[in-house]
Amino acid sequence: MTETTQIILARRPQGDVTPDCFRLERRALPAPAEGQIVARTLYLSLDPYMRPRMTELHSYTPPFELDRPLTAGSVAEIVESRNPKFAIGDVVVGMLDWATHTLHDGRGLRKIDRAAAPLPAHLGILGMPGYTAYHGMLRMGQPKAGETVFVSAATGAVGQVAGQLAKLKGARVVGCAGDDAKCAYATAELGYDACFNHRRETDYGAVLDRLCPGGIDVDFENVGGAIFHAVFARMKDFGRMVMCGAISEYQDRTPRPGPDKMFTIVQRRLRIEGFIISDHIAGMGEFVAEVGSLLKAGKIRNRETIVDGLDRAPAAFIGLLKGENFGKLLVRVS
């Protein structure tokens, strides 16, 4: 019998997520039935999309259930198995509980090679965030050499990859991030042509006019709100707005109105398109091959913040929603 420690959704947040939305519980897992495994989580991924899942009852993914563990993309080791596809000692990636151990039927878990890349990479640059950046920027945004690309949350798990992929296509890439250190990292290490601190700047229109004087061809949207509105007004003819997230709006108690003058979409022939990466799993192999090679060749960089201990996951997630992480945020569970 295996003991597990779980983080339970204790109540749904209204507005900002607070520590009392979570509850830590220890319990004994039942022995695996035929077909089941027990996975011991090594790393757990914290991502902004989890915030809507805490409250949105009619969203694209089922909401987290009240009084049940939240789930997260995780790297885990199989410690018990009654499933012929998994042997004890196998390392897998997939959706597991916010927990030290998860009892699971194995569906959706994918075995990974420990030697292929550092384990956290499978939750970041070679995992869902990296694939989100790849699919959104290259397949949807399709930046061309000489075009101007804007990436909000420029150094986040998704933004850092999106920005670098656009640079590799020869675009001019401008971003924003939440502090000066992130902005310095974006330009010095990630190759952004410019990056502004959205907490220091107040007039986003003016700063965009200065940094993107000819307008914007591709917007990779992670943030929403005032920055998105300012970008919308500065899109060039035939511009593409790739709608990936809107972290600044996730904790709104009442929904915010969209940007002024939607007729701009007609005048400038804009394409504004949303996506969710889980719809595109079939095309993930291409991404792993391409970005894996870039990573091995040292042509793309990857920054992570790793927090130690499952019990610190709630506070780390609350910090993520405030932009306190730097790069991909992970929890080392064991």
Next chain:
Amino acid sequence: MTETTQIILARRPQGDVTPDCFRLERRALPAPAEGQIVARTLYLSLDPYMRPRMTELHSYTPPFELDRPLTAGSVAEIVESRNPKFAIGDVVVGMLDWATHTLHDGRGLRKIDRAAAPLPAHLGILGMPGYTAYHGMLRMGQPKAGETVFVSAATGAVGQVAGQLAKLKGARVVGCAGDDAKCAYATAELGYDACFNHRRETDYGAVLDRLCPGGIDVDFENVGGAIFHAVFARMKDFGRMVMCGAISEYQDRTPRPGPDKMFTIVQRRLRIEGFIISDHIAGMGEFVAEVGSLLKAGKIRNRETIVDGLDRAPAAFIGLLKGENFGKLLVRVS
């Protein structure tokens, strides 16, 4: 020497277009130089897109020039020619002045066969409005059998064709129009499954919930404003919003905010895309062949309002912006 009567842009409107924005002038046209023709306008098309061109100085098309004649899609007869491509008596379609006669270099004018269709059809169902509907609905919206399609301005020059093309694809088609007679026409003659009067209804969300209980797959947007916002909130997963126009917003003195909660675009993986038909002229032949056959076979209907006399064009245009026309609005000039 030819006398012409022209409608001149006397001042740019602020808010609603008023009669004093126009001025009627009579003048003598210079004799055509080498390569020029004089075209006598038979029919002139009035279209909502002209309103932004009266004021928008940084729009996709150059604005109308102050103290110069406005221009319009027109059917005209060549009455003088020093251009080898055009003979006296040829009938052409293209952009000409709001005038009885236009001196022109012939570029962009296309000869038409008088016998092929009634002349006004070249400015409506077989012209730019029809092609706008065809390109927007079939190539961009791509409605499938069983899907729910919404068309605002359901009986307008563009909407009436868009709605019928969606019906021919087997979609369920719901529209809105500005009076009960138009709504009755939409359902009885154009085949709409339902049509509501947007001047009688006040709660657009409630009426859409009733008429499109499962949500909307394709929105063909002509109107903007509150109706667009209500439709946006009811789009289904993978829905397409084809942004053609926003007539309800053209006379705004200050721009209006967009719909609430733009994150909906991500959650439902929406594609919102604007277009201007003049970007797609190369693909017009396919449309003329296909919709021309439908028209000949009696499979598609076409409603026009024809106003007599160039001097009535300004009042007719002001009425168009208030939704007073029924179907395609034209002026018979001579």
